[in-house]
Amino acid sequence: DSQWGVSVQSGTITLFKGSSFATRDAAYDETSTIAPTTNVSGLNEVLFSKRDGTPATTGSVTFTNINNESRTVTLNAKGMVSY
Numbered sequence: 001d002s003q004w005g006v007s008v009q010s011g012t013i014t015l016f017k018g019s020s021f022a023t024r025d026a027a028y029d030e031t032s033t034i035a036p037t038t039n040v041s042g043l044n045e046v047l048f049s050k051r052d053g054t055p056a057t058t059g060s061v062t063f064t065n066i067n068n069e070s071r072t073v074t075l076n077a078k079g080m081v082s083y
Contacts, residue, residue: 003018003019004050006045010039011034013031014029014032015031016030038065042060045057058075058076060074
């Protein structure tokens, strides 16, 4: 019965429990590593409604590697991801 979110930062993507990454309950963190040579830009934190799972914000995150190849992940208002 909690709000959850995703934080995307240089080096990591973290699924967290709480109303923000800064005030999260770190005991519930699930972290995935991003290669240190990957640059991350765009949306860096998304919170999801605990009632229906819809995101509080929408937008895109772009991952760019050292060869300047990039992939953009977009989140829409219904929580659907496209890339």
